[in-house]
Amino acid sequence: MRNRVVITGLGVAAPNAVGIPSFSAAIKEGKSGISFLQDLADLTFSCQVGGIPPVTEAIKHQYFTELQLRQLNSSGVVYGVIAGVEAWQNAGLPIATDEPDWENGVIFGTGVLGVDKFRESIYKVDQGQVRRLGSTVVLQTMTSGVSAYLGGILGCGNQITANSSACATGTEALLLAYDRIANGNATRILSGSCNDHGPYVWGGFDAMRVMPYQYNDSPQQASRPMSASASGFVPGSGAGALVLESLDSALARNAHIYGEVLGGHINSGGQRGGGSMTAPNAVAVKRCIQKAVEQAGIQEKDIDLIDGHLTATSKDAAEITAWSEALQRSGADFPYINSLKSMVGHCLSAAGSIECVAAVLELSEDFIYPSLNCEDLHPDISAIIAPDRIPHQLIQRPINVIAKANFGFGDVNACVIFRKFQP
Structure with missing residues (x-):
């Protein structure tokens, strides 16, 4: 028999707020964290x-x-430690002292880490100054740098x-953790x-012309998921x-329970059937959603809210189509749907985890945050769902089940189902 898995701690460093109390208030308010960045202008970014x-x-x-701060110049490590330690403290969990806690583990992903440190290292090595690199280069540039850092801080032995x-990294990490606990291989x-953030991370996307250039003078209007005037995703980090x-x-230690993870699914479109390195295979996206619902043991009609991937690109309408076909729901019967990227931009490999935190807050506190900048709803989307399914203002109402998905470069998909905790 598989263990039930619940969420007992949350932490976040997002573009519109750092820390759970501030972040909850920000997403309810519809506060944007997108701003003009002079260094991108100086480097002639579009x-x-x-x-x-x-x-x-x-x-x-x-x-x-x-001392640690003098050595750190990887923003991803900083953000990851802040969010991770806050979540641990938020869960009311102790830090292991004399020996590792064999029941606690860390699964913490990233896409691009330590780019600024790599740049510094390249210059110093080329100048014959390898001995001046310092002792933290490996920590800041290896993919597992943040998980290793957090594991050491907390004393985790799992x-x-x-x-x-x-883009699917955060949601995938959550599902990997869910499976490990559900199968009895870990307790927490x-x-x-x-x-990371910055021009060395974001430059490749600017070169691909997948980021908007029309809103440099009005940054808070730049991220426009589901909008007819959407012209690309705004880069973010955190x-x-x-x-x-x-x-x-959780029950034994009387922990606060934010919600339950019912299950989910991870798959790939194999870059076949219209899928590519940058575009999703529509059949795989639909299958990922269907399998998540199946594994969670719910019915399609049970879903109250979809917290979408929805990047403000031409693929938004295709995503809505996939949700509609997978859930067999359309028009006024379609669940509410929103996109956090309208407030924070696309936080790349951090997107899934930041958006999962937002979804769990919606579930726990019974609200639906507004999706900004889509007053001019894309006609291909309005043909599928009723416009009032997309909230432009905060909605306070009971939420029982949320579907959260992310679809990433490489044609990879992850979808998780959250439910309000039922003893």
């Missing part, structure tokens, strides 16, 4: 706006020593690993994902973290 978490020096000093699946897993725990453990 898109000169982006989302960077407002991490102050005071916040950093809550999580790092002065699996410590990192996954990397582009800190899951999440992070991503980290999200969730503590997943067996229900028995």
Whole structure:
């Protein structure tokens, strides 16, 4: 018999807020974290706006020593540690001291980590200054740097690993953690994902012309999921973290339970059937959603809200079509649907975890956050769903089941089903 898995801790460093109380207030308010970035303008980027978490020096000093901060220049490591430690503290869990806690683990993914550190290293090595690189180069540039850092801080003795699946990374990490706990191989897993920010991370996307350039003077209008005037995704960064725990453990220590993970599905379109490195195979997306619903043991009609991937590109209408066909719901029967990217941009490999945190807050606190900048709904979307299914203002109402999905470069997909906790 598989264990029931619940969520007992949340942490976040998002472009519109850092920390769960501020983030909950920000998404209810519809607060944008997207701003004009002078360094992108100086480097002649077409898109000169982006989302960077407002991490102050005071916040950093809550999580790092002065020595650590002098050595760190990987923003992804900073964001990941802030979100991960907050989630652990939020769950009310102790830090292991004398020996590792064999029941606690970390699955924390990333896509691009330590790019600034790589740049510094290349210059120093080319100049024959290899001995001046410092002792943290490997930590800041290896994919598992954040999971290793967090595992050491918390003293976890179970699996410590990192996954990397582009935009699906965070949701995939959560599902990997879910499976490990459900199968009895761990009691608690800190899951999440992070991503660096900056021109060396975002430059490739600007070169691909997949980011908007018309809104450099009005950055908060730039991210326009589901809009007819959408012209590309706004780059973002940050980290999200969730503590997943067996229900028995959570009840035994009287932990606060934000919600339950019913199940989910991970797949790939194999870059076949219209799928490619940058475009999803529509059949695989639909199958991922259907299998997630099946594994969760619910009916399509049970879903109250879809927290979509919805990047503000030409693929938004295709995603809506996939949801409609997979759930066999359309028009006024379609669930509510929103996109956090309208407020924070596309946080790349951090997107899934930050958006999962937002979805769990919606579930726990009974609200639906507004989806910004889609007053001019794309006609291909309005032909499928009723316009009032997309909230433009905060909606306060009971939420029982949420479907959350992310679809990433490489034609990879992940969908998870959250439900309000039922004892």
